[in-house]
Amino acid sequence: MSKIKFSSPREAEEAFYLAIENADLTSMMSVWSEDDASVCIHPGAPRLEGRDEIRDSWREIFESVPPMVFSISDERITEDSHLAIHLVREEIAVEGEFVSVMLSTNIYHCTDGYWKMMLHHSSPEPEPLLEEFELQNEEPVVLH
Numbered sequence: 295m296s297k298i299k300f301s302s303p304r305e306a307e308e309a310f311y312l313a314i315e316n317a318d319l320t321s322m323m324s325v326w327s328e329d330d331a332s333v334c335i336h337p338g339a340p341r342l343e344g345r346d347e348i349r350d351s352w353r354e355i356f357e358s359v360p361p362m363v364f365s366i367s368d369e370r371i372t373e374d375s376h377l378a379i380h381l382v383r384e385e386i387a388v389e390g391e392f393v394s395v396m397l398s399t400n401i402y403h404c405t406d407g408y409w410k411m412m413l414h415h416s417s418p419e420p421e422p423l424l425e426e427f428e429l430q431n432e433e434p435v436v437l438h
Contacts, residue, residue, distance in 0.1 A: 298324040300409045303371075303378035303402040310400065310411060311364045317356035323349055327403065327410040335415040337396060363387045378402040378409070383419065395419040
């Protein structure tokens, strides 16, 4: 059981991406809800349900993929006192080289005053949208 407590969805999200960038499985699992109803859907992969499947998938990613750096932009956030939905655009670089853009949905819930992730769903941004976004925005725009 994770002893780390996040006081906001933003704090949990920052820890999530930092855990990916550091390939830190312990930190990654501290972000996830203790509830086995948690779901993770990696790009092109089946739905994973529960902490065990989610942990195994991140372990495999961290062991087989070079370190990644994320730039998060184009955020759309909906929150209330118990649920937060973050729609984000992830620009991913490996060894300083841009490799892909993902569109992701991260959902957090608040239990006992602390926030944890209950869903991460990521899929590749379609090429025409990627090109249109790049033409409109010379630099990524981060909305807060």
